[in-house]
Amino acid sequence: MLDEAGASEQQATGESPQRSRVGLLIDVTGDHFTARLDSVKDSDAPASHQRSLGQVGSYFLVREGDANILVMVERSYRIADKQGRAAHMVHLTPLGEMGSKGDFSRGVSRYPISGAELHRMDEDGLRAIFSGYGDKDFKVGNLTSFESIGVHLDASAFFGRHAAILGQSGAGKSWTVTSLVQAAVRAMPNAHIILLDMHGEYGDKDVDGVVAHSPFPADKVRCFRADQLEFPYWLLAFSELCELVVNSGDEHASIQISFLRSTMIRLREEANKHLDLGHITVDSPLYYSMDDLIKAVKEANRETSDFGKKKSALYGKFDQVLVRLNSLLNDNRYDFLMRPKTRTSTESLPGLMQDLVGLGSPRASVTVLDLSSVPFDVVPLVAAQIGRLTYEFNYWNPRCREFPLFLICEEAHEYIPREDIPRFREARRSMERISKNGRKYGVGLCVVSQRPHDVSETVLAQCSSYVCLRISNPDDQDYVRAMVPDAARGTFAALTSLSKGEAVALGEAVPMPVRFRVDLPDPPPNSTDINYSEKWRTDATVDVARLVHNWHKQER
Structure with missing residues (x-):
């Protein structure tokens, strides 16, 4: 038995147990372990490896008999032992178990006891875990601690069981959304993704000679303004x-x-x-x-x-x-709703539904709905209508399981609030309906927000996967931590220290809570940061008359 355990560990860590041991467990509870790392003199690991041992976010393997438990370092600190010598201690979060063939499964069925050995988890072992989980062609980034190891998501779990992309302004949410959608279209060219674009970041534009293109492949995307697609009052x-x-x-x-x-x-x-x-x-x-x-x-x-x-x-x-x-009818900003030009009969509904889900002409994998010019007072109503139409499409579709849809709600806090406010009630009800029942009919939901504390708790609670970028606001941090499992909360301590484009992912789409760097989108969305330092050093002019004309015509 010991020989088999040693063989399985050697396969998981890529080296002999004698060379990989780094310490011993001294305390075990249901949600965390504490270990003391061996001193450089006592350790069996090479001295070159000792310098980086115990870094927060690194991985170890706990070995006891034939059990091998993968753990992650949540905290690293030093104390003085009875002889007054410094002892290197680590606080560990258990992630799951390694099988005899190096396969990884979540959860811990058999806990170790104090005195169990702690072993290094090398790059090859981690690569085996991440390469064996999810869809090999749905790569979204690389581990922060091992940049050569790619992070692949389980597409069915991410898109089918709802997801949340959270992070403060400037943390890289738009780039993350773009990167994920680009990766999805590359891996699954027949996807059906609907993206609510609240700021005109993902669509094609051509205003006064200023041209911007969608970051998604031209043959896979269709972009609509509200006045082009029309969501009629009826x-x-x-x-x-x-x-x-x-x-x-x-x-x-x-x-x-x-x-x-x-x-x-x-x-x-x-x-x-x-x-x-x-x-x-x-x-x-x-x-x-x-x-x-x-x-x-x-x-x-x-x-x-x-x-x-x-x-x-x-x-x-x-x-x-x-x-x-009368006020709605006399304001041309509401024409897409109150005075439709093409959706003027019941017979026009199939065309609207086809365009919405990418079945129009030409067909598309991504439908971008640019709502940036929609008056703010009816944005929640339009979002409610889009959510309801998306849900109803597959609710009445007898082949819904063969035609799954995915709705991405950018800036979700603007129309799916946590509080029960009358003006947002319909939008909140529509999205909560998808979050609670959409999975049964092949309708997935992704909420994207810079203020998770202000997003409907019902919607966030139904998400099975989270991609969290930097979050500094204490209320938002506490709210997100309260939504995730206890075993992953230690990972979220890093939310304030994440760099731009770096994220923490957890949930069913990844094998374990993981800190990674999101692949840069190519091309990026139309939301790059403005370089004030550069722009304010050069002379620039603005055609104010043209600007006012665009304002009058509601063109941007």
Whole structure:
């Protein structure tokens, strides 16, 4: 048995046990171990290896009998022993077990006892772990401690069980998203990724001669502005329409909602008689005329009887609704929603759904939806609509398991907040629905945020994989640590010391919590940092008249 254990350890570490021992365990608990490293004089390891032993983030192997447990250094410190000599101590987090063939499995089924030997884990052993996990062609970066070892993600776990990419502004979130999507398209050319672009970082642009291209392959991406794809009012769920036109603080809100419910059902039925659809509900994705809706509301608002001598129960109850509707219709920024040019019938819905998921002409693996010009007050409503349409696509698709979708929500804190705020309620409900039920129908979700503390706790709790870049805000740090397993919290102590483009990944997409450097995207997104030092040393002019013209035309 001891011979077999020694052989398995030699395979895992790449050298004989006598040469790899570096210390002994002196304390074992359910979530961490403490070990004392051998002195240079007593250690069996070469002196050249002793200098870097015990670095935070490095790996060791705990050997006891035929059990080999992979651990990571969470803390390194020195104390004085009874003879007054300095003793090098390490605090270790158990990650999983190494099998007899060098294979790695998460969790610890059999804990060691104090006195178990601690052995070095060399580069070849780690390479075997990371190369044997996940998809070999879905590489996203390299280990920080061993730059020659690539980090590969399990694509099914990352895309199918929801993910979160978190980090403060300037930490490299946009570059990480771009790198991950580029790697996904290279490895899986028939992917179906929908990306909500809140700042115009991922799409094609050509404004006043300033040209910017999408960072994704031209034959694999389609980019839409909101006014190009159009998300028409008649596709809004009833609750979303009420959020748009009804003031919940209005004393007549309940009357307004009841009237709108019955009126919209009638208008949908009248406008779609030729389709012979049978039962129609207030939420059916069917066209109706906005002009007819406004006409019905106006008539109800001035309804009288007895030749105008008596006012009806609805008289004067819709003043605020009419003001809100007219203000939306008279502002051309809302035309993509209130005055669609192409989505003007129920028959236009299949075309919208095809474009949304990349089945339009030409077909695409990545659909970038540029929402940067959408007025901020309706961004949550548009995000709710996109989330709902993405979910409904596969909910009603009998072959949903053969056509999985992945929705990336950039700047998620702007429309999926942690607090229950009325203006964001529909967007939050839509994304939480995907996070809780989307996996069953092949709809994955990725939330990207610089303020994880402000993102819906329900959404983050459903994520099985996390990619965390530098986070300095104490509230955000505490919030993220509370969302991850106890065994991985020690890894998150490094969040404040991560350099730009460096990340900590954990969850089902990686074999163990890992600190790595994200592969640089090629080409990068349109979000590189501005070099103030360089720009302020050169003379530059701005065509202010043209700038104001773009503002008026809502072009950027």
